[in-house]
Amino acid sequence: MTGATYLNPGLPVPVAENDGLDKPYWDAARRGVLMVQRCGACGAWQWGPEWICHKCLSFDMRWTEVKGRGRIYSWERPWHPVHPALKDQGPYIVVLVELPEAGGVRMLGNLLGDPRQDVRIGAEVEAVFEPHDDAKPPYTLVQWRYV
Amino acid sequence: MTERSLRGKVAVVGVGETAYYKHGKSPDPEFVLALKAILAAAGDAGIDPRQIDGFASYSNDRNDPSRLAAALGLPELRFSNMQWGGGGGGGSGAMGNAAAAVATGMADCVVVFRALAQGQFQRFGAAAPGGVATGEAALNAPYGVMSPAQRYAMRAMRFLHENRIGDGAQRAIALASYHHAQLNPRAVMHGKPLTAAQYDASRWIVEPWRLFDCCMENDGAAALILMPAERALDLKQKPAYILGAAQGSEYRNAARGHNAPLYATSSFTTVAPRLYAMAGVGPKDVDVLQSYENFTGGVLMSLVEHGFFKAGEADEFLVKENLLAPSGKLPLNTSGGNLAECYMHGLELQIEAVRQLRGTSTAQVEDPEVSMVISGPMVTPVSSMIFGSRETL
Numbered sequence: 281m282t283g284a285t286y287l288n289p290g291l292p293v294p295v296a297e298n299d300g301l302d303k304p305y306w307d308a309a310r311r312g313v314l315m316v317q318r319c320g321a322c323g324a325w326q327w328g329p330e331w332i333c334h335k336c337l338s339f340d341m342r343w344t345e346v347k348g349r350g351r352i353y354s355w356e357r358p359w360h361p362v363h364p365a366l367k368d369q370g371p372y373i374v375v376l377v378e379l380p381e382a383g384g385v386r387m388l389g390n391l392l393g394d395p396r397q398d399v400r401i402g403a404e405v406e407a408v409f410e411p412h413d414d415a416k417p418p419y420t421l422v423q424w425r426y427v
Numbered sequence: 428m429t430e431r432s433l434r435g436k437v438a439v440v441g442v443g444e445t446a447y448y449k450h451g452k453s454p455d456p457e458f459v460l461a462l463k464a465i466l467a468a469a470g471d472a473g474i475d476p477r478q479i480d481g482f483a484s485y486s487n488d489r490n491d492p493s494r495l496a497a498a499l500g501l502p503e504l505r506f507s508n509m510q511w512g513g514g515g516g517g518g519s520g521a522m523g524n525a526a527a528a529v530a531t532g533m534a535d536c537v538v539v540f541r542a543l544a545q546g547q548f549q550r551f552g553a554a555a556p557g558g559v560a561t562g563e564a565a566l567n568a569p570y571g572v573m574s575p576a577q578r579y580a581m582r583a584m585r586f587l588h589e590n591r592i593g594d595g596a597q598r599a600i601a602l603a604s605y606h607h608a609q610l611n612p613r614a615v616m617h618g619k620p621l622t623a624a625q626y627d628a629s630r631w632i633v634e635p636w637r638l639f640d641c642c643m644e645n646d647g648a649a650a651l652i653l654m655p656a657e658r659a660l661d662l663k664q665k666p667a668y669i670l671g672a673a674q675g676s677e678y679r680n681a682a683r684g685h686n687a688p689l690y691a692t693s694s695f696t697t698v699a700p701r702l703y704a705m706a707g708v709g710p711k712d713v714d715v716l717q718s719y720e721n722f723t724g725g726v727l728m729s730l731v732e733h734g735f736f737k738a739g740e741a742d743e744f745l746v747k748e749n750l751l752a753p754s755g756k757l758p759l760n761t762s763g764g765n766l767a768e769c770y771m772h773g774l775e776l777q778i779e780a781v782r783q784l785r786g787t788s789t790a791q792v793e794d795p796e797v798s799m800v801i802s803g804p805m806v807t808p809v810s811s812m813i814f815g816s817r818e819t820l
Binding site for chain 2: 290291293295302328329330353356357358362363366371385387421
């Protein structure tokens with residue numbers, strides 16, 4: 281691994297779907313760029329990736345770079361390890377972040393820092409790119425920290 | 428009653444179940460469990476099992492109706508059906524599908540069943556080591572979001588936050604289930620009472636849920652037999668008539684990556700009104716309720732969405748005394764439910780709802796006429812249903 285990761289190594293490695301739907305997202309994350317879908321026909325933002333726009337039903341979904349700035353919409357703190365890689369992890373924080381500049385789409389990630397810290401719904405967070413260079417295949421996760 | 432309704436047309440005439448075992452502990456293979464529950468339900472109804480001509484299940488049940496029909500020597504298989512969606516959201520859906528087949532003459536005697544042997548297969552609450560994650564799983568698993576509890580805790584957390592609900596509301600649901608399980612010798616948690624202090628001291632699984640907020644996992648099987656209402660009167664048991672069944676979920680409930688527009692929901696906001704409309708009753712008419720507990724927070728939201736109280740009243744309504752049989756405001760999960768009786772993926776809740784109308788529950792409510800089941804909150808699709816006594820027809 282290059283640098284520290286929030287969760288222990290050994291969790292499932294994210295790979296793009298066979299049909300290529302979400303490949304642009306994962307490729308962009310490797311470059312340190314956050315991308316979500318936006319409809320070329322009506323401008324609606326969309327996340328997670330889908331082949332069709334839920335608003336206007338156009339298939340003209342495009343990938344658009346967005347600023348990694350958002351607000352915590354909800355959160356949870358898992359303690360019980362359900363995966364062998366998490367056995368010695370202790371608690372960790374998962375946040376659901378709303379991106380106001382991208383139509384309010386929500387993204388999941390870990391909240392970096394002390395896993396026992398207070399989590400405040402509505403608090404501002406920014407994206408941090410967490411590369412996993414030694415994974416097979418290598419990938420980069422989008423994580424979050426308080427602004 | 429309009430023509431396009433199930434109301435009063437179909438009845439549950441038999442219920443059956445195997446012993447319930449801790450997960451992985453069934454001495455029987457899953458298929459054998461299914462057969463035993465089905466035969467028990469036929470025995471309860473007092474019918475020859477060879478009268479069965481249809482099967483309905485849910486949650487990717489592995490026991491193929493054609494194989495069941497062959498094993499049971501059924502003269503004819505007329506109906507086989509599987510409700511889409513994993514999880515307990517399909518419990519009432521499968522019942523509704525079976526009832527629809529019976530009401531429309533597609534079949535005469537349909538068994539709804541669910542069988543689970545997790546030693547033979549795998550547990551729900553654990554993930555396999557290593558591997559890769561694609562599609563929506565790739566947006567969740569690398570962040571340590573893999574189990575059902577981890578998938579749904581954030582929905583409940585948002586609901587609790589939006590409505591400023593305290594810790595006591597979820598705790599009351601768990602305490603009521605354990606209280607009722609102490610009266611029920613079938614319950615896996617029979618003889619293991621739970622106090623508020625024990626609940627508060629229990630470990631977190633995933634905040635906002637402690638150990639006792641989460642359902643058990645068990646092996647076993649359960650089955651119910653549905654027949655036309657007019658034939659039910661000739662059988663052994665007091666019929667439980669189906670007044671209504673509804674399934675579905677809201678606008679874009681399954682939007683990937685936790686992007687459901689209505690996120691802080693148990694998915695019943697559109698289902699519940701349709702249920703009551705078909706049944707011709709409202710929440711005030713419900714004498715006893717079984718509400719699927721994958722997690723207590725889901726029960727809380729389900730009760731709100733089915734109109735038993737407003738979200739802002741959760742702290743006030745959800746106190747243990749209100750939820751106890753026989754005389755609480757809303758006796759809830761009177762067999763112990765998924766938390767403390769057993770986890771037959773919620774089919775045991777259907778059986779308990781029928782038992783209440785028969786007057787044979789171990790935590791019997793006095794002369795109930797309307798008995799309701801809510802299945803599988805927070806998943807999609809979800810489903811719920813209402814049974815009535817003969818007096819309600």
